[in-house]
Amino acid sequence: MLVLMLALIVSGCTLANRRQAITEETRAQAALPEGRGDAYLFDITIVRQGKKNSARLDVYQQGDSISFFARGYLGKGVMKGLLEKESLTVYFPTENEFYSGRLSAIVTDRCADSVRFEELILALFRKIPSLVEAAPEYFYLTATKETPQEVAYRLESKSCQGGIGLKYDFTGGRFALSEISYLSDKGDFRFEARRRNVRLNIKLPADKFVIPIPSTAARIYPRQ
Numbered sequence: 001m002l003v004l005m006l007a008l009i010v011s012g013c014t015l016a017n018r019r020q021a022i023t024e025e026t027r028a029q030a031a032l033p034e035g036r037g038d039a040y041l042f043d044i045t046i047v048r049q050g051k052k053n054s055a056r057l058d059v060y061q062q063g064d065s066i067s068f069f070a071r072g073y074l075g076k077g078v079m080k081g082l083l084e085k086e087s088l089t090v091y092f093p094t095e096n097e098f099y100s101g102r103l104s105a106i107v108t109d110r111c112a113d114s115v116r117f118e119e120l121i122l123a124l125f126r127k128i129p130s131l132v133e134a135a136p137e138y139f140y141l142t143a144t145k146e147t148p149q150e151v152a153y154r155l156e157s158k159s160c161q162g163g164i165g166l167k168y169d170f171t172g173g174r175f176a177l178s179e180i181s182y183l184s185d186k187g188d189f190r191f192e193a194r195r196r197n198v199r200l201n202i203k204l205p206a207d208k209f210v211i212p213i214p215s216t217a218a219r220i221y222p223r224q
Contacts, residue, residue: 028082030210031065036203037060037202038062038176040195046191048189055078056072057193061122065122068082069081087101091212105222120135125177138159150167151175176198181193
């Protein structure tokens with residue numbers, strides 16, 4: 001499910017309607033707690049029906065907020081987003097479009113309507129799956145590797161088709177997410193994210209958690 005969300009966002013929410021909806025600049029801004037956070041850089045590869053797309057994804061987590069910024073390998077900005085416990089906001093600068101709402105609303109599998117994606121993703125960036133209380137509610141968990149320096153898990157959905165692989169390595173005194181992988185049952189879709197760099201427990205600029213949206217942006221609405 002986590003991989004499905006990332007792939008859908010990077011592809012531009014192609015399963016939604018678009019309408020002009022705002023008349024002035026708005027923004028998504030996290031209410032950050034005092035303290036420090038983590039910064040990740042992932043290389044992402046998406047293969048859909050034989051077509052390959054690549055991007056880099058910067059991820060920043062502080063408290064119950066994750067901001068993310070994707071760009072193509074030519075440096076062109078393709079996505080800015082903010083994920084919080086009950087909402088997701090994503091802005092696509094190239095298309096000048098944005099989505100704001102629950103993550104489950106843009107997932108195509110209706111069996112996932114009750115999944116608290118936002119809370120799961122926030123938790124899976126902080127803890128290994130076996131320590132995430134909500135994970136067994138939605139997934140069958142299988143530990144595929146357990147060593148002092150690296151752990152890996154396979155998460156199979158209890159209600160929808162498909163599953164994901166997650167790897168964590170021990171760095172900075174804790175396990176940090178290092179790889180995400182997904183391969184569809186039919187083999188026509190593959191997603192991989194490999195961590196290029198990570199910095200844990202650092203001071204993060206507050207503007208990393210602010211997503212300005214121009215007044216000219218068209219709002220993306222999920223199809224009913």
